[in-house]
């Protein structure tokens with residue numbers, strides 16, 4: 001009920017604002033946007049564009065998990081490795097997206113690799129530092145306890161580390177899922193050959209503003225949808241770990 | 244001899260905590276170190292367990308399987324009672340036996356947050372028992388518990404000890420606990436701590452309100468307050 005009311009407020013203010021402005025070049029009305037959306041959804045190429053964007057998003061999330069978690073874990077365990085890798089990670093964090101973009105276009109031209117790499121690099125540092133934080137926050141008393149009882153390393157990992165890291169892994173997934181679509185769309189816009197970002201870039205060339213808004217709505221839906229699914233999945237897995 | 248400590252000194256920087264301790268523990272003995280807060284009791288136990296290096300002195304160890312009952316329970320919060328033991332010992336039969344021994348049967352699937360403080364210490368004790376220790380270290384495991392719960396656990400522990408006869412080295416600042424548990428009590432000074440005195444307990448102490456018990460308690464108290 002509240003959600004409906006919230007949506008009503010959102011679309012209501014949009015409607016009022018667009019009527020006040022009455023310039024569909026800047027802000028089309030919700031109706032114009034919805035009719036553009038219907039048109040887009042009738043077109044079958046939309047779905048392959050959407051799939052392409054989704055595929056990139058999941059590739060980025062997969063890479064973050066596959067690279068960010070282990071690297072963060074090792075950096076958290078060893079101060080030496082932390083000191084060795086920290087400058088690299090910090091530099092990656094500080095390089096502007098536009099510089100990656102130039103590099104990627106020289107390397108690969110336009111295509112799917114650029115958006116994936118840039119999305120990955122822009123989410124990687126925060127993921128690594130979050131996991132480092134997690135490893136460092138593990139209860140020293142528990143680690144000492146397993147040392148006294150000479151618990152094998154694998155078991156310590158399964159029983160102590162994973163459980164302690166779950167809130168931090170959750171945070172990584174939350175942040176990544178929350179940001180991945182925005183990054184993917186921007187990079188598709190700039191160096192992609194397919195996807196929602198590319199669709200926006202074409203619509204821009206035709207100055208089809210309602211269409212831009214309609215694609216944006218789709219992206220928002222994608223964002224909210226995946227966030228929901230990620231939350232559900234996380235709460236299922238954490239229940240399995242008894243938290 | 245299962246433990247021999249000679250000329251043990253431990254300092255953190257210039258701060259001397261343990262000052263020249265000598266002691267020997269025989270197999271099957273129950274030795275209690277009784278000393279004020281902050282006198283280095285935990286530090287001593289950590290040295291025995293190999294978690295800390297002595298600054299000076301020699302330590303000979305004759306035990307093979309060490310059980311360590313920590314001052315705080317140190318349980319894994321996201322693991323059940325059973326899984327907290329499984330961390331140390333996989334054998335379901337052993338786990339079951341130990342849980343019965345410490346009277347935690349029926350709570351196997353509870354998480355630490357779902358059991359009382361006394362039960363947490365029972366689990367702490369169970370974890371030390373499940374390795375089938377020949378040497379058991381206890382670091383003030385009952386101090387945070389009320390007298391009734393404390394007595395119940397100590398009685399159960401004594402019953403377990405009657406069956407298994409491991410060597411026990413306990414530290415505490417509680418005189419009652421010391422008299423109840425120890426065959427031998429070593430009284431420590433405040434920091435930098437020395438072993439001031441050794442007292443043997445020869446009477447049977449199932450009752451903490453009987454005259455022998457209270458007499459011994461007040462004798463030790465008087466000595467400590469001097």
Ligand SMILES: Nc1ncnc2c1ncn2[C@@H]1O[C@H](COP(=O)(O)OP(=O)(O)OP(=O)(O)O)[C@@H](O)[C@H]1O
Pocket residue numbers: 255260279280281282283284285286287314416
């Ligand atoms: N790693 C360390 N570095 C520096 N000082 C330490 C360290 N560990 C212990 N100390 C100091 O050594 C002294 C003895 O500490 P310890 O924990 O052994 O005392 P305790 O007798 O167990 O006290 P309590 O009865 O409160 O448990 C304290 O003053 C403490 O601050």
Ligand SMILES: [Mg+2]
Pocket residue numbers: 284285286314382
């Ligand atoms: Mg202590």
